[in-house]
Amino acid sequence: MRRTARFFSFNKPSDWGAGTAANLNIRQEGVSIERTEKYSVYRTVQAGEIDGADAVTDFAVGPGSKLYVLDAKASLWVHDYENRHTEPLYSPGHRLFSNHSMLAAEGDSLYIVDTVGERRIVSVSPSNGQLLWAVQEWGGLELFPLAVAVDDNRNLYTAVPLDVRPEASGGPDIPAGGRIAVLQWNASGEAVQLYEHEPLRLEQSAPIEALRNRFFLAIAGSGEPVLLDADAKNAVVFRKDGSVRDEFAVDREGTFAGLTVDSARGLYIGDSGRGESAQDERFILKYSERGEFLTVVSGYRSRADKLLHDGIDRMYALDLEKGTITLLDLQTRTMTMADTGLPEAWYVSAELDSAEDETEWHKVELLAAIPEETQIRISYFATDEKFGVLDGSVVDYSDYFADPDIPLTRKWTASRHLWSEPIVNPRDALLMNAKGRYLRFRIELAGSDRSAPVIHRLRMWFPRQSPIVHLPPIYQEDPDGTAFLERFLAMFGTFIEEMEQKIDTVSSNFDPDAVSGPYLKWLGGWLALDIADGWDEGKLRTLMKQAPELYRLRGTRRGLARLLQIYTGVEPHIVEHHQLKAMQETSEMRQMFNRLYGDNPYGFCVMLPPECVRSDKQRLIVEAIIADQKPAYADGKLIVLQPWMHADMHTYLGINTVLSEPTLLTLDQQSSMPHHTVLIDPDRDKRMDIHTRLELDSELE
Known part of the structure; x- marks a missing residue:
């Protein structure tokens, strides 16, 4: 008698959860290798692309694909890197700011900060260069901005020294112990907040000129400044109210420059390469908002003198040595497994119990997307015993493979003799020599740097259902020939099973709640x-x-x-x-x-x-x-119908027209006039045909 075919199905996260996995991402959509987003070079803007520009000294990110670029001649350019179009905003000789200025931009606001110019902080219109506002001092203190940043609400932040000796020999300087703070300016040029932290002091006196490129400023969230002292290798994160959220040290080798924050509040610090760092060891470092080192941005390995993020988390890096602005885009990449360092994932299933000794397992059926240069390998073993010898000891297979303290590589080595030869990229494959009550399988997913296979569904069928039983006995007598014939007939068996399944479920095609897409329209065609x-x-x-x-x-x-x-x-x-x-x-x-x-x-x-x-x-x-x-x-x-009240038109009370209760006439927030008030001219009362009301303001004698 032919037994009913059964199967174990894996198509939901809960089905996969019973097994043991490494570097595997289990989602409702399918099972794949863990993926992550990494920065890769999207485009590099060379100084030569900006027609007429000299060496690049600073830049800011404008709306769309625009960059505001400052060159060594103090010229300011608007460059569209997507369309390769450049327009001058300030030509040489304007004398409004120097080539040592720093730029910041947000939306339709452009800020120019200069430590040596007549105007220290300037807001201009990027469309025509018109000056909007400018400041030179604050609270009687002459401003010497050392770093600049802007938030999403167009508030400007500048790092400034609070203790300055303007008459010192050789120019203004900051004495030992001089304080460094952050000033916040609103869009109208008013200073609205001061951020101070006691340890932000200079250990020794220094001229203003020597502090250039030492301090860097970025904004986390919607208004929390982060100040980096590159020489002291120390960063301070402020809250909106001015208090300090976190302070951490950059405990890495290198000479640092540039600071930026992404939308997830990740901090990025660049390497300017001005120390002993070799050219091929320059990386951008990524920290959490708490100051925990996370990783290096390996997609960029060059000098970084300034870093910026735009609204779509694209990162921009300025290399003053090469005069280039590099655009880094987030791209999804396959993660590597810690044990092997390769872009792969492993999975070992829990035992599948057929509830019957000496069960012959039939086949594996896999529904998966397997891109080029990727692979899925499936191995298995079946046994009637729950215990076996591994690593010279008798172990419970379930406990052994589920033990998180045993490395997967060790498990592979110790159990190598149990597993079958791997089936590569199976869609529908027989399980040969799989006889026993309990079945385990393991999956190895091999990906590439940019792509990985995805398993949507896996089924393990049992018991063995072979079309060979329907052939005359002579075809079943030769063991060697029987094995080949069984594999050959399995291809037709799968086709027949699929046809039988479609026939068994054909009634669901006539249920409007069970079909969708083109099948639903096809069913609707039956009803004209x-x-x-x-x-x-x-x-x-x-x-x-x-x-x-x-x-x-x-x-x-x-x-x-x-x-x-x-x-x-x-x-x-x-x-x-x-x-x-x-x-x-x-x-x-x-x-x-x-x-x-x-x-x-x-x-x-x-x-x-x-x-x-x-x-x-x-x-x-x-x-x-x-x-x-x-x-x-x-x-x-x-x-x-339109919501109106017009006579002689489609106006229907209660349908598209409503009569409301009389309301007060509100003159301002403190005064109102009742609806029955009559305004008249009292000087013209008691005249015929003009505001004359008997027994109210007029009488007949």
Whole structure:
């Protein structure tokens, strides 16, 4: 007697959860190697691409694909790197700021900060270069900005020294112990917040000129400044209220420059390469907002003198040595496994119990997406015993493979003699020599740097169901020939099983709730629902379920109203010509009704609110429904009601027009006037035909 085929299915995260995995990402959509986003070079902007520009000294990121670039001649350029178009904003010789200036931009605001110019902080319009506001001092203190950043709300932040000796020999300097703070400016140029931290002091005096490129500023979140002292290798993260959230040391080798923060509050610090670092060891370092070192941005291995992020988390790195601005884009990459260092993942299943000794397991069926240069390898072993010898000891297989303290590589080595030869990229493969009550399988997913295979579903079938049993006994007598014939017939067996499964489930194709997409439209074609072309699936299912009743009501007012309600979700108002006869007593009324509803005695109007007919496509569908459902001799007209009150138009009280209660006339937030107040001119009272009201302001003697 032929036994019913059964299977263990793995197609939900809970199915995979019983096994042991390494570097495996289990999601509802499928199982794959863990993926991560890494920065890679998207584009490099060379100084030569900016027509007329000298060596690049600073830059800021504008809207779209625009960059504001400052060169060694103090010229300011607007460069569109996508379209390779450049326009000058300030040409050489303007004397508004020097080539040592620092730039910051957000939206339609551009800020220029200069430690040596007449105007220390300037806000200009990037469209025409018009000066919006400028400041030179704050609270009587001359400003010497050392770093600059801007937040999403166009608030500007500048790192400034609070203790300056302007008359020192050789120019202004900061004495030993001099404080460094962060000043916040709003979009109007007003200083609104001061961020201080006691340890932010210079250990020894230094001229202002020597502090250039020592301090770097970035904004976390929507307004939390982060200040980096590159020489002291120390960073401070402030809260919005001015208090200190975190402080951490950059405990890495190198000479650092540049600071930026992404939308997930990750901190990036660049390596300017001004120390002993070799050219090939320069990386951008990534820290958490708490100062924990996370990783290096291996996609960029060059000098970084300034770092910026834009609104889509694209990172920009300035290399002053090469005069280039490099754009780094986040790209999804396959993660490597810690044990092997390769882009792969391993999985070992829990035991699959057939509940019967000496079960012959049939086949593995795999539904997966396997890109080029990737691979899926499946091995298995079956046994009637729960215990075995591994590493010279008797172990429980379940406990051994689930033990997290035993490295996977050790498990592979110790159990190598148990597993079958791997089946590579199986779609439907027989499990040869798999005999036993318990079955375990292991999966090795091998990916590439940018892609990885995804398993959507896996099934292990049992017991063995081979078409060879239907052949004469002579074909089953030779063991060697039987094995080959069994594998050969398995291809046809799979085809036959799929056909039988389709036949068993064919009834579900006629259930509107069980099908979707093209099959749902195909099923609708059986009911001649031509008017439903362009309907969404939910409305189409409702229409198909009510189709028998709607066919009985076709050509009636009730049937038209129900069909329109299914499509629009609103019950329409239908006005027929015979309903208006009693109101057409005068010629004036008759003319108005003819204009509004037409003069065809077999005509009718369907009125719907505007939210039901928002597009031309919706209007066409509604008109098609009316034309399909009306009697052949009748004339149907669609009227879209507007929310108004106009005499002699389609104005219906309670439908598209509402009369509200009288309200007060509000003059300002503290004064109002009742609705029944009459304004008059008292100086002109008691005159005939002018504000004359008997017994109120006038009397007859």
